[in-house]
Structures are given as structure tokens and as C-alpha cells.
Amino acid sequence: MQKLFSSKRKGNESAQPAPIAPTEPESLVRHIAIIMDGNGRWATKRHLPRLAGHKAGVSALRRVVECAADENIEMLSVYAFSTENWGRPRAEVDGLMRLFWETIRSDLEKLHRDGVRLRHLGRLQDLSPDIQKAILDSVELTRNNTRISLNVCFNYGGRAELVDAIRQIIADGKDPEVINEELISSYLYTRDLPDPDLVIRTAGEMRVSNFLLWQSAYSEYYATSTLWPDFGHEDLLAALNSYRQRQRRFGRLVAS
Template structure:
């Protein structure tokens, strides 16, 4: 839902992050690309805790897109293996801080054991009342909008009953507020099919820092920049 016309807020309610630069980080150090992904996954949990400590209620991290399946099979298999290994530590850390974990995207292409474990994690932390950490894995913004449309077409709603608020209930992110601040690391300046609906009114923040190097100081810098901006909607 679109916010009010003018909003002044020092801390964003919802921060979304495109975690870019893992492979380049590893290559620059003469390491295998998978080492960059390993460090990047570890950084994800730390970033959630740092943002939550700063007062952010919702943190969404883009960790694997629908297009990433086109990468070399060895790299994809390695990422999935690292995900399974990192899952236990991340869940333990976030659950201890009362943080709920959600998944945005599809689980259908994952191996049954990993798919089952992710569902267990979601159910285990569902009752936590702290921040909400959403991991967008096998996620694509266009695919999300298409699946929401298909669900709507199968519903009993008439076209006149469908508005923005209703449509949002059919997205993967149902129940999560729109993005206030979208951060992309790694120097690229594009959305890459991430939260196309939810980020319509987000403040965009791009940094050259590669994701594995993204630290608490970078988080503070991004939040300071957000607080400096005057939030405006509905016009120039």
C-alpha cells in the first residue's frame, strides 16, 4: 500500500538488500567463488542482527534469484550445499534473538531434505515477536506477480473487487509492509527483478562495497543516508 504523501522517519521499517559481489570478492583474493558465497551467507545472519538492533522491523535479503539456476551446475550445487550448512547456525543465532524467519519464492526445485528443513525453520520461528527476516531464495519479482495473478484468477473475487491492498495479499510477502529502503551492494545500479511491487516507493541506496565486506559501519552509513532523505510520494 502506498504510504502517506509526506513521511519523515529516521529508521526504515523495512529494509531490503540485494547481496551482490560474493564471487568478485573471492576472485579478488584468489579464492574459489564458493568461498565468497560461504562468507556472504555468514554475513547475511550478522546483517539481520545489526539491522534489527538498529530498530528495523523487517529485513529481506535477496540470496538466490530464479535466474541464478542458469549458473554453472557446480556453482549452484555448491551454493545449495552451503545454504544447508549455514542454515543451522543462522537459525540458532536469529531464533535466540526472537527473530522470525520467512521464505520468499519457490521451494519446488530444492531437494526434499533441504525443502523440509526450511519449512521446519519457518514453523519453529513463526511465534517469535521480534524482527522478521525474509530470505528471498529462488525468487523473481515477475514470477511473484504472475503467481499472485493466477491465484486471484482462481479466487471468487470479481475484477472490481481487486485493488492494490487485495493484490498484495496474494504475493509471497503477504503481511509484510512495503520496502522503505532498498540497498544494493557490489556497485551495480539495478533492481534485478527484486521486489518489483514492494519496492515501488523505496529509497534506493547503492554502494560499491562487496557484500562480504558489508559491515556495521556500512549499515550505519545507509541508515544515516535514509534518515537524511525527505520521503515523498505521489508526485515529483
């Protein structure tokens, strides 16, 4: 677990991003997935309603998308709303849905101009018709953009994804003898996407929280005590530096 946690900034000091270590081809990061945790705690510390923390979290996401694109990261997947989040208080769920809708409306044109390709991962059918349409329209508008891909995991759960895949495999009448890892992967929400190289979790928690369970089987994990609304460029660089100091084995031994 060495170097899992990054240093937390103190006060309002403007920390300079640490230089990224020299990279080898095997240490390049194509796809980062982020569990954006700590919005509620950020708000509570400031005696603000939880929704204020979620709004600050949206601002952090805007910042991180831009930073990741500047660092030549090809793809970000962010955990925005889980299938379990429906169990939160109704007022908070309604506020999150409204915030998601407002963010699509306010940010879509800029994201499109900036070359961001948007995708949705999750159960679309459980969302209200207006949100479904907004998601589909944003995916269609940005489908040819190439600067960076942003996969928004909204109403997403790793177990739900596997259930949906298995149901469809059965519905398609697949012979059990042909079912293998490649076939299962082809039925997931991420069927045409690379697995994440690095999974970042903010706010100091050490859980996977039902996020990309299949896809992150051999991802590197990085946890930081920084709350998501405070996460910025220097935090992203710290995560990338930690990743590039590791040796990925994928269950194999590396010859000495």
C-alpha cells in the first residue's frame, strides 16, 4: 500500500505541480477512472448544504477534464451517480438530477468546442425522459470529437452492468460453451472502450464502491485524502507520478 496516499495541501498555499517522471511506453496512461468522493464532507466542513458540495464537485470536474486533456490523457471515466445513490434522501437525489440536467445545458457547447467526446455509461432507461434526451443529444453532438473522451457513469453500478450483460447474453441465445471473457466484455456498457489504467479515489476512502468492477481487475489504484471539490492539477500530477513509479504485472512475474 506504499504511496497510495498523496500529501494534502495546507491552507491556501499555491502548490506547484511536481514534474512528471520520465515515461516509458508501458507507463503511459490512456484511461483514468475517478471515484469523485467527498462533496458532502466538503460542504459540511463549510456549514453549507450538501448540494453546494455537489456544485463545487462539478467545478472540479471541469477543471480536471481540462488538466487531463493538457496531459494528453485520452479518456476519463467519472463516477457521477451510482445505482445505490437512489437510496439517498429524496431532496438530495432531486437536486443531483437537476444539477446534472443544468450542467448538460450550460456546459455542452463549450465541451463540444473544446473537443471533448461525451459518453454515458449506466442504465439510461431509469432516468427521466428529458435527461435521457439530453444525454443522447450530447453523445450525438460530440461523437466525432477527439481531444479527450469523457465517460460519465450516471446511474451506473458495476454489478448492475454485469447483470444487464448476462441478461442480454441469455436473450441472444448464446451457447454456454462460447461464453468467455471476450464475449462478456462485448456486452458491457464499455464494450468499445479500453480498460482504465489508473483508478483514482478522492477523500481518503479505500473502497471500490461498485465502480467498473470488471474493467478495473488489473488497474492501478491511487487514493488521496483530498476531497473531490479541492482536487486539481497538482493532485492529478501526483497520481500520474505514483502510477509511473509502479510496475504492472497483470498477474505475471517480470523477468529480472
